[in-house]
Amino acid sequence: MNKNIILCGVGGQGTVLASRLISSAAMARHIPVLSAETIGMAQRGGSVFSHLRMGEDLCSPMIARGEADLILGFEPGEAVRLLPFLKPEGQVVVSSRAVMPVTAALSDTGYRAEDMLAYLSSRVEHLTVVDAEKALQEVGSPKVLNLILLGAAVRSGALGLEAEDLKDAVRRLIPEKFHELNFRALDYHA
Amino acid sequence: MHDEFVMGNEAIALGALAAGVNLVCGYPGTPSTEVLETVAKRRGENVYVEWSVNEKVAMEIAGGAAYAGARALVTMKQMGLNVASDPLMCLEYIGVKGGLVVLVADDPGPISSQTEQDTRSFASFSKVPVLDPSSAAEAYAMVQEAFEISEKYQTPVFLRPTTRVSHGYASISVKDPEEYTVHPVEGFVKDSSRWVIFPRLSFGNHRKIEERNEQLQDVFSDNPLNRIEPEEALLSGLRRGVATGGFNYTYVMEARKKLGAIRTLKVSTPFPFPEKLAVRFLEGLDEVLCVEELDPVIERELIYLCGKYGLQTKILGKMTGHIPRSGENSRDSVTAALAGFMNLPVPAETPEAPPPLPVRPPVLCAGCPHRASFYAVKQAMKGRKTVFCGDIGCYTLGNAMPLDMVDTCLCMGAGLGIAQSLNHLEKDRSCFAFVGDSTFFASALPGVVNAVYNQAEFTLIVLDNSTTAMTGHQPHPGTGRTMMGEVVEKVSIENVLKGIGVTAVETVDPLNHKLAVETVRKTADLPGVKAIIFRSPCVALFRASSRVTIDPEKCIGCKKCIREIGCPALSFRGGKAVADIAQCNGCTLCAQLCPAGAITGGESHE
Numbered sequence: 001m002n003k004n005i006i007l008c009g010v011g012g013q014g015t016v017l018a019s020r021l022i023s024s025a026a027m028a029r030h031i032p033v034l035s036a037e038t039i040g041m042a043q044r045g046g047s048v049f050s051h052l053r054m055g056e057d058l059c060s061p062m063i064a065r066g067e068a069d070l071i072l073g074f075e076p077g078e079a080v081r082l083l084p085f086l087k088p089e090g091q092v093v094v095s096s097r098a099v100m101p102v103t104a105a106l107s108d109t110g111y112r113a114e115d116m117l118a119y120l121s122s123r124v125e126h127l128t129v130v131d132a133e134k135a136l137q138e139v140g141s142p143k144v145l146n147l148i149l150l151g152a153a154v155r156s157g158a159l160g161l162e163a164e165d166l167k168d169a170v171r172r173l174i175p176e177k178f179h180e181l182n183f184r185a186l187d188y189h190a
Numbered sequence: 191m192h193d194e195f196v197m198g199n200e201a202i203a204l205g206a207l208a209a210g211v212n213l214v215c216g217y218p219g220t221p222s223t224e225v226l227e228t229v230a231k232r233r234g235e236n237v238y239v240e241w242s243v244n245e246k247v248a249m250e251i252a253g254g255a256a257y258a259g260a261r262a263l264v265t266m267k268q269m270g271l272n273v274a275s276d277p278l279m280c281l282e283y284i285g286v287k288g289g290l291v292v293l294v295a296d297d298p299g300p301i302s303s304q305t306e307q308d309t310r311s312f313a314s315f316s317k318v319p320v321l322d323p324s325s326a327a328e329a330y331a332m333v334q335e336a337f338e339i340s341e342k343y344q345t346p347v348f349l350r351p352t353t354r355v356s357h358g359y360a361s362i363s364v365k366d367p368e369e370y371t372v373h374p375v376e377g378f379v380k381d382s383s384r385w386v387i388f389p390r391l392s393f394g395n396h397r398k399i400e401e402r403n404e405q406l407q408d409v410f411s412d413n414p415l416n417r418i419e420p421e422e423a424l425l426s427g428l429r430r431g432v433a434t435g436g437f438n439y440t441y442v443m444e445a446r447k448k449l450g451a452i453r454t455l456k457v458s459t460p461f462p463f464p465e466k467l468a469v470r471f472l473e474g475l476d477e478v479l480c481v482e483e484l485d486p487v488i489e490r491e492l493i494y495l496c497g498k499y500g501l502q503t504k505i506l507g508k509m510t511g512h513i514p515r516s517g518e519n520s521r522d523s524v525t526a527a528l529a530g531f532m533n534l535p536v537p538a539e540t541p542e543a544p545p546p547l548p549v550r551p552p553v554l555c556a557g558c559p560h561r562a563s564f565y566a567v568k569q570a571m572k573g574r575k576t577v578f579c580g581d582i583g584c585y586t587l588g589n590a591m592p593l594d595m596v597d598t599c600l601c602m603g604a605g606l607g608i609a610q611s612l613n614h615l616e617k618d619r620s621c622f623a624f625v626g627d628s629t630f631f632a633s634a635l636p637g638v639v640n641a642v643y644n645q646a647e648f649t650l651i652v653l654d655n656s657t658t659a660m661t662g663h664q665p666h667p668g669t670g671r672t673m674m675g676e677v678v679e680k681v682s683i684e685n686v687l688k689g690i691g692v693t694a695v696e697t698v699d700p701l702n703h704k705l706a707v708e709t710v711r712k713t714a715d716l717p718g719v720k721a722i723i724f725r726s727p728c729v730a731l732f733r734a735s736s737r738v739t740i741d742p743e744k745c746i747g748c749k750k751c752i753r754e755i756g757c758p759a760l761s762f763r764g765g766k767a768v769a770d771i772a773q774c775n776g777c778t779l780c781a782q783l784c785p786a787g788a789i790t791g792g793e794s795h796e
Binding site (some may be wrong): 010011012023024027032033034035036037038039040041042043044045046047059060061062063064065077080081083100101102103104105106109110111115116119136142143 | 195302547660
């Protein structure tokens with residue numbers, strides 16, 4: 001099984017942890033993984049992405065345009081930004097909630113989540129939009145968007161992994177006191 | 191051996207431990223930081239590890255260890271190599287006894303750096319051999335080989351990953367601790383003819399270094415790290431080849447899967463250059479494309495060899511416009527360049543442009559005390575002729591609108607020099623230098639001594655958040671803990687400044703906005719060099735227990751909170767300010783400036 005996955009969002013949203021969880025889950029199934037992370041200045045509210053490749057015969061951890069099986073968008077505009085990487089038949093799982101750059105709060109830049117989601121739905125056949133406000137409210141923590149999106153990605157089938165694989169990864173990588181919350185987020189669906 | 195999923199930097203650390211490294215030191219800097227952090231986490235009790243105060247000191251500490259026959263690793267980013275260049279240039283002339291590996295991570299893009307300098311070029315300038323890994327697995331093997339080369343040829347050796355190698359993850363096979371080499375330390379042996387640098391010694395050693403590097407060209411030509419792939423295949427018609435190294439090797443290999451085989455030279459030792467191997471590669475080729483980032487190092491070497499050996503091969507790359515002169519390459523850019531070079535159809539770009547997307551410059555975190563510090567100085571100095579000299583760290587982000595409080599930023603510590611200089615020339619300008627706590631110890635002290643002695647006049651603002659925040663919270667002399675796990679006496683910034691002779695030294699919590707503004711007003715107009723220490727911990731380390739709430743009934747929609755401080759947790763919806771509870775850290779700066787008293791909660795800083 002070869003899979004190319006792009007996780008993208010805004011620094012601070014938890015893309016790096018989500019990428020580590022997928023990698024750990026794949027490794028536990030003895031699937032080779034290569035990945036590349038954004039670490040550094042962009043983690044302070046800039047655009048961030050992870051490239052994650054699973055399978056045999058890989059040289060580079062980086063994904064080329066038109067090669068991604070799945071884009072996991074933590075923010076609608078960031079998913080649009082990286083859409084050229086998606087395969088024609090690829091899947092997009094995206095959070096409905098826009099993160100406004102500070103510049104947009106200062107003067108209206110016209111940036112709207114709805115426009116981004118409309119653009120995505122006009123171009124992506126296999127699109128899953130996660131209502132982030134509702135999901136976070138129902139799960140009961142503002143910090144678990146990453147696990148909620150991972151859960152939606154599992155159910156889309158595009159990850160090629162089961163929820164139980166990711167729960168095992170949570171057990172390996174996350175302190176025990178957060179397990180229950182993270183499992184609830186993974187299992188959440190509207 | 192066992193398999194582990196590791197970041198490139200972790201692989202380097204594990205490789206160094208496997209090689210029996212005795213001492214590891216460095217200064218944090220993206221993308222190099224995780225090497226030393228991993229050593230600290232995974233070391234045996236006999237390995238000494240420290241974050242040194244800066245790269246120059248780190249290089250000297252590593253050099254001392256190598257004098258004593260120890261294996262030493264010193265880590266830094268490419269900017270740090272500039273700071274460490276004085277001891278390194280001399281160390282190359284003196285030589286080492288124990289292996290000394292200098293880990294310098296380069297940053298094409300640049301993604302988190304001031305320059306796009308190339309440590310491969312620094313290697314030929316300093317005459318220090320350099321290994322250039324393409325992956326975590328290779329970096330793991332190369333760091334071990336670097337120790338061997340260093341000891342055998344008694345020279346420091348560079349290991350130079352780039353960001354994508356340092357921050358790429360892969361599953362690699364690594365040694366168990368029981369399999370680690372044990373490297374006993376002989377101890378320093380006095381020999382002034384060897385360890386004391388004098389012109390006569392340098393003259394003699396210079397000749398030996400040049401001879402050794404010529405010898406290393408041959409040694410590296412036979413080392414399988416450098417290779418031609420495939421050895422035989424030459425295409426009919428125009429005979430073409432591609433030369434590459436480092437992470438770009440993975441781009442070329444992926445492109446070859448799509449475009450078909452092309453003779454490839456992989457250069458893992460850009461200096462000393464594997465000359466014999468490269469000549470064998472060039473002979474029989476009509477054209478070679480050099481695929482690399484930063485400087486055209488391989489390209490220049492091949493052009494030189496064509497001249498030296500009278501070869502007719504045409505060398506293409508950065509200098510001919512076939513590869514971009516600056517910035518990062520990518521899978522797509524390399525595939526396109528290679529396809530064009532091989533006269534194959536170049537993959538088309540995306541046909542349509544996406545809708546306009548937000549620009550996301552990095553910003554200070556919600557609740558970051560630096561925001562409050564900048565805002566206090568801004569308010570206190572409103573209407574005055576000022577200059578705000580910034581520095582390197584999270585607080586460089588004070589440049590963003592609406593704070594707009596960084597007029598200059600050059601390199602670590604430079605703000606102090608620029609601020610005092612401008613005051614010498616413009617007496618009516620109120621000059622400020624902002625420096626973080628880690629940068630204060632790393633690079634600001636000579637600037638303060640200089641200012642006090644030379645009768646300069648400026649205000650030094652120390653933004654003390656009790657950590658090295660931008661690189662991921664490393665300890666420094668002001669934090670009171672070491673990488674060996676000891677709790678130690680902190681070096682007091684106040685005492686250091688007073689000891690140098692700064693007469694006015696004020697310390698204030700920047701999140702108490704009124705007091706902070708008063709302190710700046712009172713201090714800035716004093717004569718000479720004065721200092722204000724804004725002390726408040728990094729929000730990423732000490733999460734607040736409570737967040738602010740904005741009462742929509744009371745909010746008058748004036749947008750002052752948004753317009754003045756640019757906090758990413760604040761936005762404006764339906765005519766009212768809204769605080770995002772996922773981001774808010776309860777610093778209360780917005781509450782303190784709200785004219786309607788609509789914002790409550792958070793932690794009090796009265």
